[in-house]
Amino acid sequence: MDRREALKLSLLAGVGLAAGGAQAQQACATDGTPAQFTPKKPADAKPLENEFDKYPKCPYCGMDRKQHHRTRMLVQYSDDLADGTCSIHCLALSLGVNVDREPKMIWGPDFASAAEPSPLLPVEKLSYLIGADIKHVMTKKSKHSFAAADVAKAHQAKHGGTLGDFDEAMKQSYLGMAEDVAQIRKNREERRKKMMMQKPG
Secondary structure, eight states: OOHHHHHHHHHHTTOGGGGGHHHHHHHOSSSOTTSOSSOOSOOOSOTTTTHHHHOOBOTTTOOBTTTTTTTOEEEEETTSOEEEESSHHHHHHHHHHTTTSOEEEEEEEOTTOOSSSOOEEEGGGOEEEESOSSOOSSOSSOEEEESSHHHHHHHHHHHOOEEEOHHHHHHHHHHTHHHHHHHHHHHHHHHHHHHHHHSOO
16 A cells, blocks of 8 residues: 555545535634644754754644654655654544645654654654554554564564554554544543542532
8 A cells, every 4th residue: 555545545534524624724713733734834844853843742632742752753745844743643634634735754753762752764664563552642553663673573572463564554543543533532531520520629
């Protein structure tokens, strides 16, 4: 599956939010998260430079990308607009709602790296471990990326899951979107209830 096919899959997998994206964007009073449907930062020829200064928060869920540096992703479209997301789940949203923009580069992290933040590499160079029992951000079915295939295999031996490439990880992201959204809603509702219980009086 090539990148163009992965983008087509997005439309079939329920990211039909894109259809109303233009209207939602016009109705948005500000450029803040999470109401952003297309990248609103200036065109950026070098998005990796000072990445966290330029893309500190995920535009789709508002999560801190530096805090989640081991799952974050970054896409640069052909017009040099870029989206920095917290996870492959939110990258799938970006690709789905920007279906008319061709991705020029997509970067993902080396989950096994001891460096902080984890380095970003072109996704073509990464091996993905899908469905392992390692917690992931924004998705029930984990999709962790590794710079070295043998390291991914070692994690698989310990944590289960299946090995694949970026295209397979994206396919699984779209196929699991409904489950992911349901889980995210449940988690946020539980957090809201917990916060209400902790309020004085």
